Amino acid sequence: MDSGTLAWGITAGALVLFMTPGVAFFYGGLVKAKSVVSMMMMSFGAMALVGVLWILVGFNMAVAPDTWSWASNPFTENFALQGVGESDLVLAFFGSTFAIITVALISGAIADRAKFGSWLVFAGLWSVLVYFPVAAWVWGGGWIQNMASALGFVDADGNSTVSASGVLDYAGGTAVHINAGAAALALALVLGKRVGFAKGAHKPHNVPLTLLGASILWFGWFGFNAGAEANWSYGDGVYGSLTGETTFAGTIVINTLGATAAAIIGWIIIEKIKDGKATSVGAASGAVAGLVAITPACAFLTPGWALVLGVLAGVICALAVELKYKLGFDDSLDVVGIHMIGGIVGCLYLGFFANGTGLVYGADGSQLLFQAIGALAVAVYSFVIAWVLGFAIEKTIGFRVKNEDELAGVDVAVHGEEGYAIVE
Numbered sequence: 183m184d185s186g187t188l189a190w191g192i193t194a195g196a197l198v199l200f201m202t203p204g205v206a207f208f209y210g211g212l213v214k215a216k217s218v219v220s221m222m223m224m225s226f227g228a229m230a231l232v233g234v235l236w237i238l239v240g241f242n243m244a245v246a247p248d249t250w251s252w253a254s255n256p257f258t259e260n261f262a263l264q265g266v267g268e269s270d271l272v273l274a275f276f277g278s279t280f281a282i283i284t285v286a287l288i289s290g291a292i293a294d295r296a297k298f299g300s301w302l303v304f305a306g307l308w309s310v311l312v313y314f315p316v317a318a319w320v321w322g323g324g325w326i327q328n329m330a331s332a333l334g335f336v337d338a339d340g341n342s343t344v345s346a347s348g349v350l351d352y353a354g355g356t357a358v359h360i361n362a363g364a365a366a367l368a369l370a371l372v373l374g375k376r377v378g379f380a381k382g383a384h385k386p387h388n389v390p391l392t393l394l395g396a397s398i399l400w401f402g403w404f405g406f407n408a409g410a411e412a413n414w415s416y417g418d419g420v421y422g423s424l425t426g427e428t429t430f431a432g433t434i435v436i437n438t439l440g441a442t443a444a445a446i447i448g449w450i451i452i453e454k455i456k457d458g459k460a461t462s463v464g465a466a467s468g469a470v471a472g473l474v475a476i477t478p479a480c481a482f483l484t485p486g487w488a489l490v491l492g493v494l495a496g497v498i499c500a501l502a503v504e505l506k507y508k509l510g511f512d513d514s515l516d517v518v519g520i521h522m523i524g525g526i527v528g529c530l531y532l533g534f535f536a537n538g539t540g541l542v543y544g545a546d547g548s549q550l551l552f553q554a555i556g557a558l559a560v561a562v563y564s565f566v567i568a569w570v571l572g573f574a575i576e577k578t579i580g581f582r583v584k585n586e587d588e589l590a591g592v593d594v595a596v597h598g599e600e601g602y603a604i605v606e
Contacts, residue, residue: 190409191272197405198279202229204402205286208395208466209293210601212515215387216591217294218601224289227302232285232309236278238262243314244277246324249332253315254322276409281313284358288568290515291366292373292581294384295588298596300581304571308365312567313357316560320349320357326559329552344548346539349556352434353410355478355529356560363522364561365568366513372572373582375512377589384514389462396466400442403473407480408434430481437480438473441492445472448496456500464500467520471499474524475531482536491531499524522561529557 206225210218232240239256241263247254260266263274285305292301318324325332326349330342337343351357376384386392408431449468450460475495476488483491503519506512513519533550534541540549575581582588587595594600 188269188272191276194405194409195272195276195279197402198276198283198409199229201279201399201402201406202226202283202286204395204398205283205290206395207391207398208470209290209515211388211391211393211395212290212386212463213293214384214591215602216593216600218387218391219593219597219599220296220298221289221293223298223597224296224301225286227298228286228289228305229282231302231306232282233278235306235309236281237274239310240281240314240317241266241274241277243310244317245322246318249323249325249328251318251324253318277317280354280358280406281309281317284313284354284362285309287359287362287517287521288366288369291370291513291517293514294376294592295373295514295582296592297579297581297583300575300579303579304369304568304575304581307571308568311571312365312564313361316357316361316563320351320354320556320560326351326356326556329555330548335548345545346549346552349529349552350482350532350536350539350549351478351529351556352481353407353477355474355525356556359474359477359521359525360529360557360560361564363518363520363525364564366517367511367522368565368568369572369581370506370511370513370518372569372576373512375510376514377585379512381507386463393462393466396469400469400473403442403477404435404438407438407477410434410481433483433485434480436485437476437483437488440485441476441480441488441495442469442472444489444492445469445475445496445499448472448493449500450496452497452500467503467516468496468500471495471520471524474499474521475528478525478528479532479536482532484537487535491528491535494531495524495527498527526557526561529553 202225206222210222213221242256242260243253245254263271266274289301319326321327329348330336330344330346335342335344349356446465446468449464449471453464454460472492472495475491479491499520502523503516505519530553532540533553536549539545541547572581583592583595
């Protein structure tokens with residue numbers, strides 16, 4: 183591996199790792215002042231725990247030995263990255279950052295009311311039971327990546343009989359965003375509503391902090407999407423091999439810029455129509471919605487179609503975040519409305535507009551079918567496992583704090599700290 187490829191692999195991984203503190207800032211600004219430490223600690227806790235688990239077992243598990251495997255046995259080869267070459271260690275670092283941020287995203291759904299220790303128990307179990315296997319299905323040679331052959335759409339020579347070979351998910355629409363969003367919905371249902379939950383009852387305590395977090399996310403997302411351009415070739419019992427191919431780099435970065443910018447416009451237009459004002463929190467949320475939607479699609483769209491996707495994501499997600507009030511679930515920071523819905527929009531959009539295999543290019547519709555099956559399968563699997571884990575934790579060690587601690591603010595009750603200590 184040449185030095186330039188090595189440098190870019192490390193840089194991209196560092197950019198994605200920096201995104202998790204970005205999540206902490208983004209979420210931290212949206213909660214009340216007496217919960218900001220708790221909210222940010224959930225992201226930093228994910229960095230610590232999931233980072234360790236990825237080195238021990240995650241890197242190994244995120245490979246499917248054959249199409250229908252759940253995951254690889256982490257203890258049979260390369261346990262704790264023993265025997266892994268230098269190039270693949272760089273790829274292991276890059277992959278770890280995806281696992282970390284996926285878990286951190288879930289925490290936004292249970293803001294203001296979760297115990298930190300219980301959150302870490304959930305985060306560790308969900309990583310092993312859900313994220314690591316789903317990564318194997320989507321990127322590690324599993325059934326979602328090779329859906330045509332998995333579902334029998336092949337001839338006697340093993341060649342696909344349809345235009346698509348599998349689900350297109352370049353950087354995590356299914357494995358990251360739908361996965362996290364479905365788990366977030368499950369935990370929101372298990373923990374129940376915050377005290378006094380109602381539209382307008384919980385306002386962000388620090389809007390500049392949220393804008394800072396969104397800015398860090400947009401900055402880091404170029405590593406998130408373009409970093410995946412370091413091609414993953416599967417086999418030999420490891421997650422992949424860093425090859426340095428850069429075929430789609432220009433497409434990826436311009437689409438990551440364009441879709442995000444267009445989503446901001448789409449979101450604030452909806453805000454202006456609905457509420458009479460375009461807000462800065464709305465602009466930040468629109469940016470994240472656009473980033474989510476372009477994640478699976480960044481390498482497979484022309485820039486014009488990426489702009490259209492961004493506008494659609496901004497509009498649809500701005501409307502989707504209102505569903506929690508109509509359906510009666512308390513997704514505190516709109517993880518479902520932004521990440522699950524945005525991820526679904528980005529994945530299904532590829533069925534229509536993916537270069538070569540989308541319906542607008544005269545393809546047979548198999549890409550849309552595969553995208554829908556992959557999105558649904560990941561959402562259902564993640565939701566079910568997350569609900570079972572969350573329910574079990576709540577009924578044993580407890581997941582939600584006491585109502586009096588929630589009203590007073592969980593920072594002091596859980597961490598013994600205040601985000602803003604005013605000294606006379």
